[in-house]
Amino acid sequence: MRNIVRAMKVNKYFDQFHALKDVSLEVNYGEVMCILGPSGSGKSTFLRCINQLEKVDRGGIWIDNELAGYRIAGDKLYPLSDKQIARQRLHTGMVFQRFNLFPHKTALENITEGPCNVLLRPKREATEEAMALLERVGLANKAHAYPQSLSGGQQQRVAIARALAMKPKLMLFDEPTSALDPEMVGEVLAVMRQLAQEGTTMLVVTHEMGFAREVANQVVFMDEGQIIEQGAPEEILLNPRNPRMKNFINAILL
Ligand SMILES: Nc1ncnc2c1ncn2[C@@H]1O[C@H](COP(=O)(O)OP(=O)(O)OP(=O)(O)O)[C@@H](O)[C@H]1O
């Protein structure tokens, strides 16, 4: 199996605060990894390091065997230029808790913006692909709607389509359903479940245990900047060994 993400002993500091401590993991092509853990444990920081919104202070992250942010020559590391980093960042698509759509663009325009302006794809092609993506997320009839007229769940599905339009090798989701009203969580999880079935490689920070149990190949539990448990969902979620993880899961399931 080929890995698409390989994180080795990733460390991140915010001034004196040690936010990530020797975080190591691997995600293979077509796999879904769910990251769980209490607030402040470093989940978002880790995703942000993967897509280079944050810089790693020690250790490294390889995306499809390319070291993020640096070039290795001999035994030295040289930082990449902004342009090279921007190119690497195209390998990952990210979906946030808040949908971050452009308010003055329609659903369709939100999706075609990246392909047209960044990838310089012809408008017609980009529009056709965007329509197919809207179909995939169940929103073909909302192509010309503006974000404010869409529900939270619909906006999040447009945000997923927008990330997919850039054809990333890896999709990162940071609590994609936690800002949604409960009745809209299901429709977004259904789209994510479908992506997983189609073989999309995904790294998902979530508190949705049902989703993690059904869809994840691996589950990782973070606490205070460290991975403290990792394994198949059935062993991690049903028989957590670590007492902190046990407490966390019990609190969520209550
Ligand atoms: N830009 C920053 N500057 C200073 N500290 C930060 C910064 N970003 C994150 N932190 C700190 O790093 C720690 C990890 O934050 P992070 O957002 O990764 O947690 P999280 O696991 O995603 O939490 P949540 O479940 O609440 O989203 C927290 O203590 C946070 O306050």
Ligand SMILES: [Mg+2]
């Ligand atoms: Mg977070």
